[in-house]
Amino acid sequence: MAQWQKLRSHLSAIPVLAYLLGFGIASAIELFIGYPVASLLGLPTMPTLFGIILVQQSLALLPSAIAYDLLIYLVPTYIAARLLTPLVQKLLQKVPSQRLMLVYVLALFLVALLWGGFHEYRTMILCLMGINFILCISLNLVNGYMGEFSVGHAGFMGVGAYIASILTVWVFPRSLGHLVFPLALLAGGAGAAIAGLLVAIPSFKIRGDYLAIITLATNFIIKNGIENIERIGGSRGFMGMAKLTNVPWVFFWSVLTLVLIRNFVLSPYGRGVIAIREDEIAAEAMTVNTRRMKIIAFCTSSFFAGIAGGLFAHLLLYINPSSFTLLKSTECLVMVYLGGMASISGSLVGAATFTILLEMLRPLEVWKWVLIPLLLLVMLLRRHTGLMGFREFQFLIPREEAEVYGSTSH
Amino acid sequence: MRKKLILLMIVLALSGILHSCAPAGPAEILVGINAEITGAIPMVGAACKNAAEMAAEEINAAGGLEIGGKKYKIKLVIADNENKPESAAAAATKLITQDKVLIHIGANASKNAIPASSVCNELQCPMISPWSTNPNTTLYKPWVFRACFIDSFQAGVNAQFGMEEFNATKGAVLFDIGSDACYYQGFFFKNTWEKLGGKIVAFETFTTGDKDFTAQLTKIKESGAEVLYVPQYYDEVPLIVKQANRLGVTEKIHIIGHDGWESPDLCKLCGADCNGLYFTTHWAVDIAGAKTQAFIKKYKEKYGVDPDSVAGLTYDAMYLFVQAAKNCGKLTGNLAQDRKCIRDGLAAIKDFEGVTGTMTPTEQGDMIKSVHIVKIDCDAGVFRWYKTVQPKTFE
Structure with a gap:
C-alpha cells in the first residue's frame, strides 16, 4: 500500500x-x-x-x-x-x-x-464527442447553473441542424464550403435561440416540474413541425450537405462554447443565473433581473444546441426529424448528470466518457445497455452530483476561485 | 517496485509476441453487419443478424467461399447501430477503417442506412442495405446497393393492382406522416394512381403512435373512394382495419397494403377482420421455390420463429456478396482493390436467384425484382399467393 x-x-x-x-x-x-x-x-x-x-x-x-x-x-x-x-x-x-x-x-x-486526425474512426468519435460536449455544456447552463429541468434540448439541436443545412444546400454557393460554414452555423444557432424563447417566456411564471413539461412539449412541437413541412422533406429527412464538419471545426466551436459559457457563469452578471437556482425570490430582491437572466440562459443554451445541430448535420450529411426526439434529449441529460451539474469540467468529462463508452462497448450489443446504466447507477450512488459536480479543473477557473470550486486536480 | 513493473511489462510484451507466432488459420474474409440490435426496432436487428449468421455458417460449412481457386472462410463482424443515425455512421466507419471488412451489409431502417451509405461511399467500401427502401440510400452513391425493391415500384404495383382488380377509379391513402417509408409509399401510390387515370379522393395522414383513426376513416368513407391503400406496419394495420370494419368503411372500399403487413403477428392481432385483404410482399410461401422453402424451414428450425422479410433480404444480401465475389474472380489482398472488385462484381450481377425473388441491380444500385401479391387468410393463419407482378417501372 x-x-x-x-x-x-x-x-x-x-x-x-x-x-x-x-x-x-x-x-x-x-x-x-x-x-x-x-x-x-x-x-x-x-x-x-x-x-x-x-x-x-x-x-x-x-x-x-x-x-x-x-x-x-x-x-x-x-x-x-x-x-x-x-x-x-x-x-x-x-x-x-x-x-x-x-x-x-x-x-x-x-x-x-x-491521435485522431489521421484515422477515420477516431475522427468520427472525436467529432461526435465535440458535438456532445457542446450539447452537454449548453444544457448544463440551464439544468446545472440555473437549476431548471430542461428535457427538450434535442429540439433546439434540430432547429439548428435544419437551418444550417438549408443554408448550405440551398442558399450559399456550394463552392464556398468552409468559408460560409460558420455563417450557416451561426444562423442555425440564432434560429435555435429564437426557438428557445418558446421555453424562456413560459419560464417567467412556471418553475420546476411544470417547466420541464413545457420543454418536453417544445421538443415535440419542433419535431412534429419539421415533420409537417413538406418543403424540407418532412419525415423523409433532408440531405445534400457537403461534409464540412471536421476535427478543427468541432474543436473550434467546442472551445468557443466553453470559453463563452465559462466567462458567462464566472462574470458578476452571469452569477445571477446561479442566484436564480439558489433562490429566485431572494435573487429578485437582490436586484437580479430574473426575467432577463432566464431569457439569456435559455436562449444561450439553445443557441449552442443549434450550433451542435449544425455540426451534427454536416457530419452525417443527412438529418431526419426522428433524430431529434426525446431519446436524444435524454442522452444530453445523461451526459450532464454523469459529468456533473453546474460544472464545465463535468460537461467535458461527461461528454467524453459517454461518447467513448458507447463506442468502446459497441460489441456487447444488448449488454451494453445493461452495463452503462449500471455504471451510471453505481457512479451516482457514490457521487450523487456526478463525476465533477460543482467542481472544476484548476486550469478552467481563475486562481482566486479555486477555493469556491473545491478543485482538486490540476 | 519499479523492477516488478518492468518485469511485468516485459512478460506482457513477450506474451503478445508469442501470441502472434501462433499458426495462421485459413484465409478469412471479413463481412461487416451494421444492424439495429438495440433501440426501438430490435426485431429487425435480430432478424438481420440471424440471417447473416445462418448464411455465413452455410458457406463455411461448405468449405468456405471459393474465389479464384482459393477458399476463404467468412467471418462476420457485427456492429450494433442502436437505431440511431449517428451511431450507424460511426459503426460503418468502425467496420470499414478499423475492422477492415471487405463489404458492409446494413443498415436496415432508412434513417440509419442513409448516413451509413454516405460513409461507405466516401470511404469506398461496397455496401448492401437489405431493407432500406428510401431512394436516397443509393442515389448518386456508386458504392451502395440494396436487396429490396424501392418504394416507388411497390407502390406503383399496388396502384395498378387496385385499379385493375377492383375496376376502381377513386382511390384513398391513409399513412403515417412521421415515417419516411410510409410517406414515400403513400406519395408514390398517389402519383401512379393519378398517372393511370384515376383520382385520389382522400389523402389522410396520422402521426406515429396514433391509436384512433376514426376521423380519417370517416372522411375516407364519405369521399366515396373504392380502394384504400394503407402503407403501414403490422402493428398498426389491425387497429386501422378493425376500426374500418366497425365504421362500415370496408363494405364498399377494398383495403390493400404493402410488405410492412407481412408478419406472423398480423393474424394474431387482427384475426378474422383482416381476412380477404391483399398486400404486396417479397415472397409467398405457397408458390415459393425450393430455395425459399429450404431457407424458411432452416431458419425456423434454427431460431424458432418464421423468417420475416428482413431475414430473407439479409440472407439474399449475403449471397449477393458471394455472387459478386465470384464475378470478381480474384482477391489480391489489397483491400482497396478488392473492395473495388467486389463493387464491380455487384454491379455486374444479372438475374440473381435469391430467396426473395430474382433480381438485377440497376445502374443506381436499386434492385429490379418481381413483387408478389398475397391474400390474407387468418383462419388458416397464412398469406396465400394471388398474383406475381413482373418488374417494370412506373415512372
Missing part, C-alpha cells in the same frame, strides 16, 4: 500539461510505428480505442492489447511527461494565469489532431 502511495505521489508530481503533451508525443509515435507494433503483437489491426473493442471480440488478445497500450501509450507518455516536466513547469510560471487556458487548449488540439 505504501508503495502504491509512493507511485501515486510520484505520478501526481508531473503536471497535467506534461501528460497531455506526452500523450501527444505517444500518438505521434503511434502514427509511425503503430501498425508494425500491432502486427508484431499479433493484433489483427491497429487498436483504435486502446484495444478494448478487440478484447471484446476475442479475449485471447488481452495480453497483446495490454502490451500495445504499454508500449505505445503508457511508457512513451510517462517518459515524455517526465522529460518535459521541467520545461512545462517553467512555462506554467511564465504564462500569466489569464493565458493559461490558451496553453491547455493548444495542447489539447495538438493531441486531438495527432
Whole structure:
C-alpha cells in the first residue's frame, strides 16, 4: 500500500500539461510505428480505442492489447511527461494565469489532431464527442447553473441542424464550403435561440416540474413541425450537405462554447443565473433581473444546441426529424448528470466518457445497455452530483476561485 | 517496485509476441453487419443478424467461399447501430477503417442506412442495405446497393393492382406522416394512381403512435373512394382495419397494403377482420421455390420463429456478396482493390436467384425484382399467393 502511495505521489508530481503533451508525443509515435507494433503483437489491426473493442471480440488478445497500450501509450507518455516536466513547469510560471487556458487548449488540439486526425474512426468519435460536449455544456447552463429541468434540448439541436443545412444546400454557393460554414452555423444557432424563447417566456411564471413539461412539449412541437413541412422533406429527412464538419471545426466551436459559457457563469452578471437556482425570490430582491437572466440562459443554451445541430448535420450529411426526439434529449441529460451539474469540467468529462463508452462497448450489443446504466447507477450512488459536480479543473477557473470550486486536480 | 513493473511489462510484451507466432488459420474474409440490435426496432436487428449468421455458417460449412481457386472462410463482424443515425455512421466507419471488412451489409431502417451509405461511399467500401427502401440510400452513391425493391415500384404495383382488380377509379391513402417509408409509399401510390387515370379522393395522414383513426376513416368513407391503400406496419394495420370494419368503411372500399403487413403477428392481432385483404410482399410461401422453402424451414428450425422479410433480404444480401465475389474472380489482398472488385462484381450481377425473388441491380444500385401479391387468410393463419407482378417501372 505504501508503495502504491509512493507511485501515486510520484505520478501526481508531473503536471497535467506534461501528460497531455506526452500523450501527444505517444500518438505521434503511434502514427509511425503503430501498425508494425500491432502486427508484431499479433493484433489483427491497429487498436483504435486502446484495444478494448478487440478484447471484446476475442479475449485471447488481452495480453497483446495490454502490451500495445504499454508500449505505445503508457511508457512513451510517462517518459515524455517526465522529460518535459521541467520545461512545462517553467512555462506554467511564465504564462500569466489569464493565458493559461490558451496553453491547455493548444495542447489539447495538438493531441486531438495527432491521435485522431489521421484515422477515420477516431475522427468520427472525436467529432461526435465535440458535438456532445457542446450539447452537454449548453444544457448544463440551464439544468446545472440555473437549476431548471430542461428535457427538450434535442429540439433546439434540430432547429439548428435544419437551418444550417438549408443554408448550405440551398442558399450559399456550394463552392464556398468552409468559408460560409460558420455563417450557416451561426444562423442555425440564432434560429435555435429564437426557438428557445418558446421555453424562456413560459419560464417567467412556471418553475420546476411544470417547466420541464413545457420543454418536453417544445421538443415535440419542433419535431412534429419539421415533420409537417413538406418543403424540407418532412419525415423523409433532408440531405445534400457537403461534409464540412471536421476535427478543427468541432474543436473550434467546442472551445468557443466553453470559453463563452465559462466567462458567462464566472462574470458578476452571469452569477445571477446561479442566484436564480439558489433562490429566485431572494435573487429578485437582490436586484437580479430574473426575467432577463432566464431569457439569456435559455436562449444561450439553445443557441449552442443549434450550433451542435449544425455540426451534427454536416457530419452525417443527412438529418431526419426522428433524430431529434426525446431519446436524444435524454442522452444530453445523461451526459450532464454523469459529468456533473453546474460544472464545465463535468460537461467535458461527461461528454467524453459517454461518447467513448458507447463506442468502446459497441460489441456487447444488448449488454451494453445493461452495463452503462449500471455504471451510471453505481457512479451516482457514490457521487450523487456526478463525476465533477460543482467542481472544476484548476486550469478552467481563475486562481482566486479555486477555493469556491473545491478543485482538486490540476 | 519499479523492477516488478518492468518485469511485468516485459512478460506482457513477450506474451503478445508469442501470441502472434501462433499458426495462421485459413484465409478469412471479413463481412461487416451494421444492424439495429438495440433501440426501438430490435426485431429487425435480430432478424438481420440471424440471417447473416445462418448464411455465413452455410458457406463455411461448405468449405468456405471459393474465389479464384482459393477458399476463404467468412467471418462476420457485427456492429450494433442502436437505431440511431449517428451511431450507424460511426459503426460503418468502425467496420470499414478499423475492422477492415471487405463489404458492409446494413443498415436496415432508412434513417440509419442513409448516413451509413454516405460513409461507405466516401470511404469506398461496397455496401448492401437489405431493407432500406428510401431512394436516397443509393442515389448518386456508386458504392451502395440494396436487396429490396424501392418504394416507388411497390407502390406503383399496388396502384395498378387496385385499379385493375377492383375496376376502381377513386382511390384513398391513409399513412403515417412521421415515417419516411410510409410517406414515400403513400406519395408514390398517389402519383401512379393519378398517372393511370384515376383520382385520389382522400389523402389522410396520422402521426406515429396514433391509436384512433376514426376521423380519417370517416372522411375516407364519405369521399366515396373504392380502394384504400394503407402503407403501414403490422402493428398498426389491425387497429386501422378493425376500426374500418366497425365504421362500415370496408363494405364498399377494398383495403390493400404493402410488405410492412407481412408478419406472423398480423393474424394474431387482427384475426378474422383482416381476412380477404391483399398486400404486396417479397415472397409467398405457397408458390415459393425450393430455395425459399429450404431457407424458411432452416431458419425456423434454427431460431424458432418464421423468417420475416428482413431475414430473407439479409440472407439474399449475403449471397449477393458471394455472387459478386465470384464475378470478381480474384482477391489480391489489397483491400482497396478488392473492395473495388467486389463493387464491380455487384454491379455486374444479372438475374440473381435469391430467396426473395430474382433480381438485377440497376445502374443506381436499386434492385429490379418481381413483387408478389398475397391474400390474407387468418383462419388458416397464412398469406396465400394471388398474383406475381413482373418488374417494370412506373415512372
